[in-house]
Amino acid sequence: MIGTLIVWLIVGAIAGGVASLIVPGRTPGGAIGAVLVGIAGGILGGLVLDLLDVSSNLSWIGSLVVAIIGAVAVLFIMRKMNAGSSGSVSSGRRA
Numbered sequence: 231m232i233g234t235l236i237v238w239l240i241v242g243a244i245a246g247g248v249a250s251l252i253v254p255g256r257t258p259g260g261a262i263g264a265v266l267v268g269i270a271g272g273i274l275g276g277l278v279l280d281l282l283d284v285s286s287n288l289s290w291i292g293s294l295v296v297a298i299i300g301a302v303a304v305l306f307i308m309r310k311m312n313a314g315s316s317g318s319v320s321s322g323r324r325a
Contacts, residue, residue: 241297242268249301255309267308271301 246268250257257264275296 275300
């Protein structure tokens with residue numbers, strides 16, 4: 231159990247770091263945010279592969295690639311949502 235958690239953190243850190251380099255912009259939460267994005271990406275990628283019934287054929291390198299692709303998707307969505315919400319703040323005054 232502890233070993234699996236440590237592996238998830240390591241894979242998450244690598245996937246989140248690589249995703250941060252691929253997707254332009256700043257990662258929310260810094261290094262910890264990158265690890266969380268990597269873990270979320272790994273979960274997302276794993277779910278997609280389970281739906282496609284492909285996940286049982288992957289090595290740890292394949293799992294890392296899937297986690298990176300999932301982390302890129304999660305980070306891209308997060309940055310798009312963050313960019314859209316920051317520009318829509320009004321001052322509260324009417325003209």
